Amino acid sequence: MNLRIHWIVLFGVLLLGNTSFGQEEQDDEEATVETVADDILYDSPKPADQSKVYFHDHFDDTANFNKKWVKSSAKKEGIEEDIAKYDGEWAIEEPVKDGLLGDKGLVLKSKAKHAAISSNLHKPFVFNTKPLIVQYEVVLQEGQECGGAYLKLLSQSAEHKDLSQFTDKTPYSIMFGPDKCGNDYKLHFIFKHKNPLNGTIEEKHCQKPKERLEEIYDDKLPHLYTLILNPDNTFEIRIDNKIFNSGSLLEDFAPPVNPPAEIEDPADKKPEDWDEREKIPDPEAVKPEDWDEDAPAQIVDESATMPDGWLENELTHVPDPEAKKPEDWDSDMDGEWEPPLIENPVCAGAPGCGTWEPPLINNPAFKGKWRAPYIDNPNYKGKWRPRTIPNPDYFEDKHPFKLPTVGAIGFELWSMSKDILFDNIIITDEYYVAEQWAADTFSKKRQKIAKDSESVFQKLANFTNDYPAMWGVYILVLGIPVVFVLYLCFKPSSSSSSQEEREEQKQAAEKKKTDEATEDKAEAEEVEAEEEEEDEDAEKNSEADSEEDNEAVEENVPAEKGEGARKRKVRKD
Ligand SMILES: *[C@@H]1O[C@H](CO)[C@@H](O)[C@H](O)[C@H]1NC(C)=O
Numbered sequence: 001m002n003l004r005i006h007w008i009v010l011f012g013v014l015l016l017g018n019t020s021f022g023q024e025e026q027d028d029e030e031a032t033v034e035t036v037a038d039d040i041l042y043d044s045p046k047p048a049d050q051s052k053v054y055f056h057d058h059f060d061d062t063a064n065f066n067k068k069w070v071k072s073s074a075k076k077e078g079i080e081e082d083i084a085k086y087d088g089e090w091a092i093e094e095p096v097k098d099g100l101l102g103d104k105g106l107v108l109k110s111k112a113k114h115a116a117i118s119s120n121l122h123k124p125f126v127f128n129t130k131p132l133i134v135q136y137e138v139v140l141q142e143g144q145e146c147g148g149a150y151l152k153l154l155s156q157s158a159e160h161k162d163l164s165q166f167t168d169k170t171p172y173s174i175m176f177g178p179d180k181c182g183n184d185y186k187l188h189f190i191f192k193h194k195n196p197l198n199g200t201i202e203e204k205h206c207q208k209p210k211e212r213l214e215e216i217y218d219d220k221l222p223h224l225y226t227l228i229l230n231p232d233n234t235f236e237i238r239i240d241n242k243i244f245n246s247g248s249l250l251e252d253f254a255p256p257v258n259p260p261a262e263i264e265d266p267a268d269k270k271p272e273d274w275d276e277r278e279k280i281p282d283p284e285a286v287k288p289e290d291w292d293e294d295a296p297a298q299i300v301d302e303s304a305t306m307p308d309g310w311l312e313n314e315l316t317h318v319p320d321p322e323a324k325k326p327e328d329w330d331s332d333m334d335g336e337w338e339p340p341l342i343e344n345p346v347c348a349g350a351p352g353c354g355t356w357e358p359p360l361i362n363n364p365a366f367k368g369k370w371r372a373p374y375i376d377n378p379n380y381k382g383k384w385r386p387r388t389i390p391n392p393d394y395f396e397d398k399h400p401f402k403l404p405t406v407g408a409i410g411f412e413l414w415s416m417s418k419d420i421l422f423d424n425i426i427i428t429d430e431y432y433v434a435e436q437w438a439a440d441t442f443s444k445k446r447q448k449i450a451k452d453s454e455s456v457f458q459k460l461a462n463f464t465n466d467y468p469a470m471w472g473v474y475i476l477v478l479g480i481p482v483v484f485v486l487y488l489c490f491k492p493s494s495s496s497s498s499q500e501e502r503e504e505q506k507q508a509a510e511k512k513k514t515d516e517a518t519e520d521k522a523e524a525e526e527v528e529a530e531e532e533e534e535d536e537d538a539e540k541n542s543e544a545d546s547e548e549d550n551e552a553v554e555e556n557v558p559a560e561k562g563e564g565a566r567k568r569k570v571r572k573d
């Protein structure tokens with residue numbers, strides 16, 4: 001599909017480009033000089049106001065990176081030994097393609113390994129009166145088959161100070177960023193909420209935006225992810241500076257922060273004599289005297305007669321006179337040979353052969369089983385519902401924004417595709433600081449990419465101006481594939497099979513994915529919250545089970561045993 005689009009685009013550009021080529025002819029001599037002079041200059045960025053910044057890293061300075069960041073050497077609990085270690089590789093590298101001179105990023109090098117890395121903030125972020133702005137770049141340089149590229153803002157706590165022990169269980173306040181598996185595209189924004197009545201901590205998941213993520217996750221270009229969280233509990237998520245999702249912590253998360261004030265009384269029972277039947281068979285009705293329940297639905301048509309010319313004495317089928325016993329027929333093994341039957345050729349000109357039988361017709365006297373007609377139930381009381389009572393677990397938290405103080409930032413990931421590049425992380429309480437930071441980094445990257453892709457066509461255009469005969473070649477070379485492509489595009493059948501393929505790929509990839517958001521460390525006894533997602537869970541777990549049954553589990557593929565990965569669990573303190 002991608003290839004098809006490329007061809008169409010290329011062809012289109014060539015056609016459109018033709019009109020503008022003429023003007024460029026005069027500038028020809030300067031062209032080479034210009035490209036050099038125009039090159040996008042890059043300097044490692046500095047935040048516009050350092051005092052408003054809690055953390056930033058542009059990853060261009062490897063020595064500084066080594067000082068700040070700590071790779072996890074912990075083990076993930078509850079999964080197979082051979083993939084339990086957080087031994088995924090991280091490196092500071094230039095992007096594979098279209099990099100700016102001097103620009104590097106943090107790259108997750110390995111695939112199918114757990115990988116975690118984190119750094120303390122320059123100063124902790126306290127959720128109080130200032131907004132939180134988190135921004136960073138992701139380039140899925142190899143695309144993404146199945147895996148996350150989200151970051152976690154780790155809660156400050158005495159127990160979890162040692163960053164080398166960073167795991168999926170390390171408490172975090174916010175998780176934010178892209179996640180994809182097969183055809184399932186997500187942009188997480190999860191926060192942890194503490195129940196003020198009993199201290200239980202629960203993950204709250206942001207509702208899905210309507211916008212599509214497909215292209216953003218598949219185009220292998222740098223994308224900028226920004227989360228803005230305000231003290232009034234409103235939030236905004238931007239991708240590439242465009243608003244992608246917004247809402248309120250109080251309204252747009254599942255499960256909701258605040259439980260309902262009233263609930264149905266679980267002790268209330270439907271009274272024995274409560275009649276929920278809206279209609280009942282009329283008890284007064286009686287079967288009419290002449291209603292014959294036994295009359296058959298069909299009877300023989302007595303008025304029918306045998307058609308003229310019917311050959312009663314001819315068989316409908318006769319042995320094929322032309323059939324011959326096969327030479328290798330073995331009567332002992334195969335039984336006595338008999339010629340196959342064919343339709344009797346004598347019958348071909350007649351209305352029929354053999355015994356004539358009159359046809360069946362519908363019985364006008366047929367009535368079927370008698371049933372009393374339905375009438376309104378005089379005792380109908382309506383659908384029963386339990387009475388509502390005040391919810392004993394009710395509370396109202398008006399400030400879910402007041403999350404646990406963030407002390408560190410980290411990536412804790414599992415990916416089936418390698419070479420995910422992260423860059424230009426910033427945490428600030430002023431939006432313009434993040435905006436400026438992106439203008440100095442992300443915007444330049446995109447300019448550079450736009451320029452590089454443009455220059456491919458530029459070269460082609462210049463060459464064509466020098467050799468106009470090239471047009472004939474393009475039309476010949478491109479015309480054939482275009483016709484072919486158009487044919488493929490409009491041919492309906494091919495798409496359904498590739499859809500099936502993708503579905504299979506997704507399922508295979510999902511089985512391997514083990515990095516879903518999970519509970520904090522302190523949860524020794526876990527209480528599984530009943531949830532809407534449960535059906536999905538059951539499906540996934542049964543998949544994993546059958547894989548275990550088979551015992552033919554591929555090496556390096558984590559069985560989801562003990563993971564219940566997608567089930568949300570809550571903490572008991
Ligand atoms: C705390 O309350 C929540 C909501 O009512 C409940 O689901 C959870 O089980 C409770 N946790 C404990 C430890 O009692």
Ligand SMILES: [Ca+2]
Binds near residue numbers: 058424
């Ligand atoms: Ca960089």
